[in-house]
Amino acid sequence: MARGKKRGGSGNRGGSRGGSRKQQKDDDFEYRTDLIVKSDMQNERFSTYYKNQNIVPEDEWEAFLNALREHLPTTFRVAGSRQTANSLNSTIKDIHVPILSDVTFEDQKIPPPVQIPWYPDGLAWQFNVPKKVLRKSPEFKKFHSFLVFETEVGNISRQEAVSMLPPLFLDVEPHHKVMDMCAAPGSKTAQLLEALHAQDSVTSTSIPSGLLLANDSDHKRTHLLIHQSARLPSPALMVTNLDASIYPIIKIPAPPQADGVKRLQQLRFDRILCDVPCSGDGTMRKNMGIWKHWQPMDGNGLHSLQVRILQRAMKLLATNGRIVYSTCSLNPVENEAVIAEALRTNPEFHLVDVSSTLPELKRRPGMTTWRPCVDRDVNMSYDSFSAFSTSEDATSNTKLTEGHWPPQDVGRLNLPRCLRIYPHLQDSGGFFVAVLERRVVSAEEMSKARKREADELEEAPETKKPRLSNEDIGLEVVPAEEASGDIAEDPQPEGTQGSRRQKKGKEKEGAGGSFKEHPYTFLAPDDPILVNCMTRLALTTEFPAANVLVRNPEGDPVRSLYLANDLVKAIVENNDFSRIRLTAAGTKVFSKQEGGKASEAQFRVLGEGLPVVLPYVDPSTIITADLSTLKVLVQSYYPLCSSFHEPFKSVVEGRPVGSHVVRFLPETIEGVTLTHDLVLPIWKSNVSLTLMMDKKAKSALSLRLFGADITTAGRDAEQKKNAAPTSESGTPKIITEDEVMLVEE
Numbered sequence: 001m002a003r004g005k006k007r008g009g010s011g012n013r014g015g016s017r018g019g020s021r022k023q024q025k026d027d028d029f030e031y032r033t034d035l036i037v038k039s040d041m042q043n044e045r046f047s048t049y050y051k052n053q054n055i056v057p058e059d060e061w062e063a064f065l066n067a068l069r070e071h072l073p074t075t076f077r078v079a080g081s082r083q084t085a086n087s088l089n090s091t092i093k094d095i096h097v098p099i100l101s102d103v104t105f106e107d108q109k110i111p112p113p114v115q116i117p118w119y120p121d122g123l124a125w126q127f128n129v130p131k132k133v134l135r136k137s138p139e140f141k142k143f144h145s146f147l148v149f150e151t152e153v154g155n156i157s158r159q160e161a162v163s164m165l166p167p168l169f170l171d172v173e174p175h176h177k178v179m180d181m182c183a184a185p186g187s188k189t190a191q192l193l194e195a196l197h198a199q200d201s202v203t204s205t206s207i208p209s210g211l212l213l214a215n216d217s218d219h220k221r222t223h224l225l226i227h228q229s230a231r232l233p234s235p236a237l238m239v240t241n242l243d244a245s246i247y248p249i250i251k252i253p254a255p256p257q258a259d260g261v262k263r264l265q266q267l268r269f270d271r272i273l274c275d276v277p278c279s280g281d282g283t284m285r286k287n288m289g290i291w292k293h294w295q296p297m298d299g300n301g302l303h304s305l306q307v308r309i310l311q312r313a314m315k316l317l318a319t320n321g322r323i324v325y326s327t328c329s330l331n332p333v334e335n336e337a338v339i340a341e342a343l344r345t346n347p348e349f350h351l352v353d354v355s356s357t358l359p360e361l362k363r364r365p366g367m368t369t370w371r372p373c374v375d376r377d378v379n380m381s382y383d384s385f386s387a388f389s390t391s392e393d394a395t396s397n398t399k400l401t402e403g404h405w406p407p408q409d410v411g412r413l414n415l416p417r418c419l420r421i422y423p424h425l426q427d428s429g430g431f432f433v434a435v436l437e438r439r440v441v442s443a444e445e446m447s448k449a450r451k452r453e454a455d456e457l458e459e460a461p462e463t464k465k466p467r468l469s470n471e472d473i474g475l476e477v478v479p480a481e482e483a484s485g486d487i488a489e490d491p492q493p494e495g496t497q498g499s500r501r502q503k504k505g506k507e508k509e510g511a512g513g514s515f516k517e518h519p520y521t522f523l524a525p526d527d528p529i530l531v532n533c534m535t536r537l538a539l540t541t542e543f544p545a546a547n548v549l550v551r552n553p554e555g556d557p558v559r560s561l562y563l564a565n566d567l568v569k570a571i572v573e574n575n576d577f578s579r580i581r582l583t584a585a586g587t588k589v590f591s592k593q594e595g596g597k598a599s600e601a602q603f604r605v606l607g608e609g610l611p612v613v614l615p616y617v618d619p620s621t622i623i624t625a626d627l628s629t630l631k632v633l634v635q636s637y638y639p640l641c642s643s644f645h646e647p648f649k650s651v652v653e654g655r656p657v658g659s660h661v662v663r664f665l666p667e668t669i670e671g672v673t674l675t676h677d678l679v680l681p682i683w684k685s686n687v688s689l690t691l692m693m694d695k696k697a698k699s700a701l702s703l704r705l706f707g708a709d710i711t712t713a714g715r716d717a718e719q720k721k722n723a724a725p726t727s728e729s730g731t732p733k734i735i736t737e738d739e740v741m742l743v744e745e
């Protein structure tokens, strides 16, 4: 979702706020509407503009404006693959909600969290309680810390309700090739990844045949994206850092042909999400900056980029593919006008009627009339582009194009099929969604579109022409029926890009001159270090050893080993990683354990990598253990092997030093219930064991299972908390709201 415009800035393009910690806190204050008075929540330009556009019926205007001034409820989504999500959701429904249903605070009955009615399987929740209650009511305090921990480990995604919509409308299946064109910080990417992994079980991750290519033009934000998606490790994920409006063609091998010549073809996506940068005025309920600075030229300025991103997505889409275009803006110039312009130039696309999808979602139809304003203060507007273009305003304002206005044949485009979500309809943020699909068109329509596009390209000012070659960006309009045609006739030698040690020392600068990622090198399946690692970890021969890659200038397995699926591998091997500015591919599964002799490289399975690797671990080597064993492993960092009870004690004492896998079976002991199998990696040293889990994941597991954080870190934190909090001067320390609240998305 887009964020508020900075003071004095020009249009929000989703850049990072940056700055010092203090600056960040000040910004947070400015951006948090719960900390300001309602009388400050007004902007005449906003009211005049949207009233004139009739975005809601006149008798709803006040309700709409008042809703924008209300504090946004806290919403979250239970994340992860379907099975794990359903299990955690039952914990919320059956344990937390009953406790929270009977809370009274300062003589007021506090409403418990409720499921968002339109979200599938009841996996999204909403609650709206004052911060004071979260801080002081013991029941809500406990629920809050449950949410914080589960969010940290990625089981819960704190996400605005409306922002959950686009991935639902995209309807992703595990075999789909999916692209998220403007993906950072990645809450929707995580949802798409979950859909790709719908077949995962509670303990193991499937390797989908499809792909999720998440892209963002902001390099720093792509790293945020990688961090977010690490919560659902996937061999099917790639991250790139490019301008989506000129996204290059990705090449993959074409199906084998009779002549035996290897050819490449364009990768076409089945699903594309265009959650484009926007002015973000649908987020006013949490962004004070927008109340202060809103003006129509921001939306006007973003329109062209939004059109170009959508048009580019149309070029990259497969026949029968689907695009979801979304913004958190209410402005028709950023919404319907973009859709209309993209449809005009791509007649093979149409808007899909999704009126029966998510029937509980309250929505309004897309608009068919609007009137762009051509000045900051909402004084000037014109009936049509031709009226504007002959006016004096046109000379001083070159940003506006014909596409800013409704097209003459607007009725033909079915714009009411777009969805507008307003804050007063169901206590949410404002949002816009359009679902587009490709249909087969007549040769005549196609040739008209080709000619128009060629003319427009010819007329475009030099600076606006794409910097990449035509082959790079695939400017030719490819008819849907030709979508899978070859794009490269030259035979390609096998393993051109990714073969082992071919790219030694090739750390490249990218197109923008600042691309400094390491190359991606696939190991040979018989690489001695990989073979040693597989033997020690007892991986079966089905393990896709040919899909293991490393990332360092030498292409050697020195530290971390990643696993990619076949499609990701094909892309890495057939495209220059620096041309597509690839910042991540596949998921990290093994990591070298420091210590020991260099010749006997010891790799361990990473906690987050285990679900991916588990289907390939020889089942006879998996150690079985009970809940009390798990409790000891959770409670201390390095419990001695001798401290466990039998039979676990003898089994681990008999195992060699190294990485092992333990399965804890469902059972109930002393009121603690493990409802499903839990499989975790441990490291055995000479005399002790370590549960190989991230500290926060361990705390979350402890809270979920034992009802308290019994880890060493958790106990330390509790002790500190119990000691009276005092500042350095000895006076009681005031704990700020920020310290106790969930951090906003």
Ligand SMILES: C[S@@+](CC[C@H](N)C(=O)[O-])C[C@H]1O[C@@H](n2cnc3c(N)ncnc32)[C@H](O)[C@@H]1O
Binding pocket: 001, 002, 013, 014, 015, 163, 181, 182, 183, 184, 185, 186, 187, 188, 189, 215, 216, 217, 218, 221, 242, 243, 244, 245, 275, 276, 277, 278, 305
């Ligand atoms: C609305 S936000 C995306 C939010 C994201 N989909 C999510 O759900 O977390 C828009 C993103 O577009 C990125 N962006 C801006 N211009 C872009 C461009 N030309 N190409 C690709 N990404 C762009 C921004 O860096 C920003 O991260």
